Amino acid sequence: xxxxxxxxxxxxxxxxxxxxxxxxxxxxxxxxxxxxxxxxxxxxxxxxxxxxxxxxxxxxxxxxxxxxxxxxxxxxxxxxxxxxxxxxxxxxxxxxxxxxxxxxxxxxxxxxxxxxxxxxxxxxxxxxxxxxxxxxxxxxxxxxxxxxxxxxxxxxxxxxxxxxxxxxxxxxxxxxxxxxxxxxxxxxxxxxxxxxxxxxxxxxxxxxxxxxxxxxxxxxxxxxxxxxxxxxxxxxxxxxxxxxxxxxxxxxxxxxxxxxxxxxxxxxxxxxxxxxxxxxxxxxxxxxxxxxxxxxxxxxxxxxxxxxxxxxxxxxxxxxxxxxxxxxxxxxxxxxxxxxxxxxxxxxxxxxxxxxxxxxxxxxxxxxxxxxxxxxxxxxxxxxxxxxxxxxxxxxxxxxxxxxxxxxxxxxxxxxxxxxxxxxxxxxxxxx
Amino acid sequence: xxxxxxxxxxxxxxxxxxxxxxxxxxxxxxxxxxxxxxxxxxxxxxxxxxxxxxxxxxxxxxxxxxxxxxxxxxxxxxxxxxxxxxxxxxxxxxxxxxxxxxxxxxxxxxxxxxxxxxxxxxxxxxxxxxxxxxxxxxxxxxxxxxxxxxxxxxxxxxxxxxxxxxxxxxxxxxxxxxxxxxxxx
Numbered sequence: 001x002x003x004x005x006x007x008x009x010x011x012x013x014x015x016x017x018x019x020x021x022x023x024x025x026x027x028x029x030x031x032x033x034x035x036x037x038x039x040x041x042x043x044x045x046x047x048x049x050x051x052x053x054x055x056x057x058x059x060x061x062x063x064x065x066x067x068x069x070x071x072x073x074x075x076x077x078x079x080x081x082x083x084x085x086x087x088x089x090x091x092x093x094x095x096x097x098x099x100x101x102x103x104x105x106x107x108x109x110x111x112x113x114x115x116x117x118x119x120x121x122x123x124x125x126x127x128x129x130x131x132x133x134x135x136x137x138x139x140x141x142x143x144x145x146x147x148x149x150x151x152x153x154x155x156x157x158x159x160x161x162x163x164x165x166x167x168x169x170x171x172x173x174x175x176x177x178x179x180x181x182x183x184x185x186x187x188x189x190x191x192x193x194x195x196x197x198x199x200x201x202x203x204x205x206x207x208x209x210x211x212x213x214x215x216x217x218x219x220x221x222x223x224x225x226x227x228x229x230x231x232x233x234x235x236x237x238x239x240x241x242x243x244x245x246x247x248x249x250x251x252x253x254x255x256x257x258x259x260x261x262x263x264x265x266x267x268x269x270x271x272x273x274x275x276x277x278x279x280x281x282x283x284x285x286x287x288x289x290x291x292x293x294x295x296x297x298x299x300x301x302x303x304x305x306x307x308x309x310x311x312x313x314x315x316x317x318x319x320x321x322x323x324x325x326x327x328x329x330x331x332x333x334x335x336x337x338x339x340x341x342x343x344x345x346x347x348x349x350x351x352x353x354x355x356x357x358x359x360x361x362x363x364x365x366x367x368x369x370x371x372x373x374x375x376x377x378x379x380x381x382x383x384x385x386x387x388x389x390x391x392x393x394x395x396x397x398x399x400x401x402x403x404x405x406x407x408x409x410x411x412x413x414x415x416x417x418x419x420x421x422x423x424x425x426x427x428x429x430x431x432x
Numbered sequence: 433x434x435x436x437x438x439x440x441x442x443x444x445x446x447x448x449x450x451x452x453x454x455x456x457x458x459x460x461x462x463x464x465x466x467x468x469x470x471x472x473x474x475x476x477x478x479x480x481x482x483x484x485x486x487x488x489x490x491x492x493x494x495x496x497x498x499x500x501x502x503x504x505x506x507x508x509x510x511x512x513x514x515x516x517x518x519x520x521x522x523x524x525x526x527x528x529x530x531x532x533x534x535x536x537x538x539x540x541x542x543x544x545x546x547x548x549x550x551x552x553x554x555x556x557x558x559x560x561x562x563x564x565x566x567x568x569x570x571x572x573x574x575x576x577x578x579x580x581x582x583x584x585x586x587x588x589x590x591x592x593x594x595x596x597x598x599x600x601x602x603x604x605x606x607x608x609x610x611x612x613x614x615x616x617x
Contacts, residue, residue, distance in 0.1 A: 195510030199606035369513030374614035
């Protein structure tokens with residue numbers, strides 16, 4: 001697999017790790033400095049595998065969607081043979097946006113500016129009268145849509161890489177693959193993105209959302225009102241978070257990826273039933289769990305169905321398998337502003353009833369109108385505002401649990417894994 | 433107008449419907465609906481959340497689909513921002529009243545403008561009412577603007593009007609830069 005972590009202060013001026021004295025500090029300048037963001041674009045977003053979308057979003061031949069990925073405008077589509085592509089959504093002629101719809105189904109695309117047209121394999125498909133261009137015009141593909149340098153998928157999750165020389169996606173994902181498997185193995189059918197996108201933004205640096213997305217330490221204070229609500233739906237908090245047990249842990253997945261895994265009191269659509277869901281759903285969940293035990297044995301079935309996991313795939317993909325399953329990605333337009341795309345994911349073969357409760361559960365915590373996310377946004381934006389004081393109050397502390405052999409969910413080891421990956425890539429770029 | 437001539441009176445600042453309307457299943461008058469929506473907006477502007485939740489009939493629902501969604505989108509198969517049944521709606525109000533609802537502590541300032549109020553039809557459960565809205569939310573020197581249309585089903589009940597359902601459709605292409613729906617729109 002091959003990833004190493006720096007042992008000391010080697011690297012950038014923005015991360016200070018002192019393993020002997022159990023201190024881990026991150027400079028607040030790293031959240032507000034335009035030069036840091038420029039370096040992140042070159043060293044991270046233009047070099048790492050960046051999430052594009054899930055195969056279920058373009059299920060049929062000729063399906064397409066458009067979205068911004070790593071700051072680029074992308075068409076993500078299937079051609080008439082069902083092969084998946086990702087193109088830059090820019091006309092090779094004069095640069096107008098070629099596909100202006102959010103999604104659809106089409107055999108080809110036509111630029112509205114001068115009418116250049118392309119098949120959905122990206123090849124130029126316009127007849128232009130003889131005498132306008134040389135006979136060999138376009139033979140060098142200068143009239144075709146430009147494909148992204150690399151496009152690969154793991155279990156239906158498609159990523160692009162702007163670096164043609166990058167290692168394979170499978171190698172890049174390192175140990176994260178094992179936990180993507182835990183998520184995807186909850187069904188023998190495939191998984192799908194459900195019913196649309198939450199497209200929002202946060203007036204904060206993107207790395208604040210990385211930290212927040214798998215921060216077990218903030219839950220009790222930031223989200224006390226969510227837990228008040230939860231008590232009203234599940235009765236008493238029968239299932240604690242497992243802190244102090246081996247059920248609650250942080251795992252370094254390599255290459256800056258990490259996760260936390262833990263039990264929790266909320267209902268899980270796979271497969272922790274709560275009374276509000278009714279008896280029919282209980283029977284469905286019982287049968288799903290029995291099937292998991294048969295396929296994978298008790299331990300892995302328990303992990304899949306009853307443990308929660310918040311996964312960060314470096315740099316900007318979050319897969320949170322909690323009271324619902326959400327896939328979330330984000331990108332910094334500016335040091336203090338990120339755009340966020342969030343989706344709900346679910347097994348294709350669940351009943352309409354369970355699907356309804358899954359989406360209901362999603363909204364109790366997640367997203368712009370949930371009982372938790374708006375308070376996270378408030379915290380992140382408050383941090384971002386405060387960082388303008390960085391010259392006098394300059395450092396964040398991410399040391400919690402450094403002394404422990406096995407850090408728990410409410411420690412900060414998972415964030416240190418991210419920052420070590422960030423520091424390594426940024427320091428290589430600083431040095432080059 | 434269907435209900436021209438039906439009289440309503442104001443009691444203690446609240447519009448109360450005439451006996452004729454109370455006893456009928458016919459549509460609520462447009463002007464009564466408009467007054468009701470203005471009153472609702474004022475309650476929200478002034479953070480009178482206990483008064484606001486009392487406007488809802490038991491079993492009522494409150495929904496905010498994702499920005500740009502179709503009017504008839506279904507929360508059982510599509511991802512919304514908010515899809516509250518009555519229990520969760522009451523919990524939402526209880527949450528917003530707490531200091532620990534950090535997004536709204538200290539409370540944001542806001543103003544709700546309601547316009548284009550129309551009677552859209554009659555459902556078994558009440559009168560379908562549509563209106564356009566613009567909601568301003570201001571906090572920490574940042575002002576966000578939300579705009580779109582509301583779809584209500586309103587029901588006459590005990591001399592007043594009750595909300596059976598409220599669906600807020602944001603006529604925006606995304607929730608950028610607003611980022612959150614931490615207030616009632």
